[in-house]
Amino acid sequence: MTNEALAEVLGLDGEERYDFFLSQVAEEREVWILVNADNRFLKIASEDDGVEYLPVWPASDYAVNYANGTDGLVPLSLSLPDFFRKWVPGLTKDGLEVGVFPGLDKTLWITEPEEFKRDLQDAMSAF
Template sequence: MNQREFDSVIKQPPNIRYEYFIKKVADYEEVWALYDDGWATAQDVDGNMLIPFFPKKEFAEYCAVNEWNKFKAEPIDIYEFIEKWLVGMKKDRVKPSIFPINEDLVMVEIDVLLRDLSNELENY
């Protein structure tokens, strides 16, 4: 990914970044998250636990600041993400935070995320 693409995507509103996320993770068959002796988490205004996920390593690294400054970007296989992560998160009532940039994020229900990923993966 070149700097122009990075700069362009990072400035998009959350709904456009969500669409980018779906397309890129289906295309590359991997999701990125931040890890350091455990996965990076956050909380929404209601106190629900969130796990941030990114479409590419560069975006995850860009968000490894402040309380996540020691975290490293780690890939997750898309099928493991779908079959294990999302199923376990739903059971544990943990919400995915899709492609957050600072406080600007998309929180989507796991069933919607599963549907969108499945639909996009059918194109491959």
């Protein structure tokens, strides 16, 4: 992916990135997260309201770009069946939200795991 294409998508507002995310993931059938050397996933606590969330990206390039300058975070692909079967119940049990596709402006769409799953399933039904 070119830097220009990357910057264009990252420059979209939170809602536009959410829609882009849904269409990309519906087509590719995978979600990307960041993990450290111990295979622990990146979890972020919002400073504004204290909500904890798992940031997700539609492709490796976006996750790599987000991790640029951090120490030891690498992208990890999660297949949608695994995400739906393991991650959604786990996130719900742990009280974590899903932070969809952080952008250059640091905004993102934060949603409950079950709602996120429904949105993805709706997007997949269009394919």
